Amino acid sequence: MEKNNLIDEFYALVQVDDADGHYAQDIKDSDYFGMPLKAIVKAEKRLRLKSERCIAYFSMEYGLATSCYNKLSSQLPLNPSNRVPENAVFSNFRVADYFFALHQDNIIDLPIYSGGLGVLAGDTVKTMADYKLPVAAIGILWSSGYFRQKFWFKYGQAPEKMRWDPHTYPGLIPLKNRIKISLKSEDVYLRLWKYYVYSQALDAVVPLILLDSNIEPNSQNARNLTDQLYRSDNIFLKLLQRVMLGFGGVSALKDLGYHIDTYHLNEGHAVFAFIAQARGMSKDELENLKSKFVYTCHTPVEAGHDRFSFEDLNKVLKPEDTEIIEKFGKERSGAANLTLLSMNISSAINAVSHSHQKVMHIQFPDYKDQIQYVTNGVHAYTWMSRGFQELFNKFPATFPDFKSNPMILSRATELKADADFRARLWQAHQSNKTDLCKFLEKWKLDKNIFTICWARRMAAYKRPSLILYDISRLARIADKIGPLQIILAGKAHPNDNLGFTYINEMLDKVDKLNVDYDKLKIIVLENYDIFLGKLLSSSVDVWLNNPLPPFEASGTSGMKAILNGVLQMSTVDGWVAEATDRKMGAFFGYKNSEGSVGNESDLHMPDDSEELYRALEGMVSLYYKTNSRGKVDINSGWIDMMIECVCVAGQFNTYRMVDEYKQKIWKIA
């Protein structure tokens, strides 16, 4: 009887658009795509209560790792378009025309993210669910995702449109709700979708509401608005995508009957959520509205701050909307600046690391007193390999509840002298590395060879090809100290010509490489995504991070690596600047002077590559002292550093981060 009530309650709260009844197989009794329906009914009710202080969390993108964490399942067969396509690999190991396809028989991740910002939003929402916070997340259903990266020989990156099927993606459901957005010359209708993000214990959810313009009776142009994430080939597309998120998000929350107390904007992307509510407001009402908005800035890079001319804004928005933007977001140049606008309409502002806060203080001196910082984190349970979970499970006295309290990982230091822990830690790492070798089987990687990885967005300031700056130097290191396996991966934004050039340069250098591949193997993986992110960050020996300081706001991939005992080689920037007193590997490179941001286009390649190679020599030499063809010195300083990495992971996770947001930003602690 109770079961029937639950399903009735669900259908009363959630208007599922299911004309042909195909969701009936997956939503029945007390089940939602294999997960407990109870958590959904509870969350849906709470979000409608005035007594709860509900948060609306806005982000353009969400990287939820749906294929590997809390995977929802459907009774229906997996639609081929939702299956992972082949990945190609480019390497100096020349067999069969450089390329081998890798096959993965797995469902794709929900393709509504591009990189770090999305992964952070996903990890944050998962943690909010773990903390049972009343939250609704707002995003966009990108019907062509971001893009699929293909490498073309002698050409470089060829972005391909991605096709997937939201109607058969397990756990994703379309709603009957329709939202109308009134622009200057047309109305755009949005369909709402929902995806429920479950807590680790499966006892709570955060509903993720996704907006979709690809419906009748929208014009073709309007239907394309939610087609591809970060399409910026057309200024109106870029502007209207932001308008959709803000206007659409606010209308969606109202239509769903949610009672929102705090609006959390990630980047200026979502700032139209304020405009949507500010029309016609008195001064006092505006002040009250501002007290409900908080804003997180995620980038110190100039290109990350959106600007639009009022001429363009006036072409698409109604005068009452541009008026508000003029009032709160007009910069000296006369343009509308969404960063400035976001800061002016928010009651709390934060940067995403201490070093990023310093940069923001320089960039926005008038806001110095308001800009706080909350250093990013990663959702430990998503990014920790199974081998490491099993390892920590074997030491319950030290790590009693690491799954729900990853802060406890900082206790790993207590086991530094425990020979059994040291041996098992090494074994867990070698087992992860074996998985990587298996994945890249055709390249005959060796688990006893030093393996380093650089994998991230191919943006200039991240300096993708720093390690390839002097190939002959790499060959000498491999010759004199020991063989090297180098793995590189990353997408360049399709409009980022510089990023594109980096990929070309990389492929070209690897192509021309004329060394024994038993000594130096360089592999460039196509289509870096969450799956590869998790595989690589948990299985190589060293994670390389060499952004030009101070342009990395935080960075999170290194945090995934340390959770798995993977050592760091890094410049001092973003989160790393908060951990340089910890012995996690090697820190090197240029440091910007305090009080200045420096020059984003002066990449310091000659000096910093020299420093990188010196650091590398030290690391490689210690590695082969520790692991001599499989004979392992368990007392090595290398293993001390692996343990230190795990300790530091106790700090750089989303539990610590959400605790700080509760206190400093949402003020609900």
Ligand SMILES: *Cc1c(COP(=O)(O)O)cnc(C)c1O
């Ligand atoms: C973690 C992650 C990122 C962010 O990594 P950074 O270190 O911040 O550059 C980007 N893309 C994917 C697929 C990731 O998993």
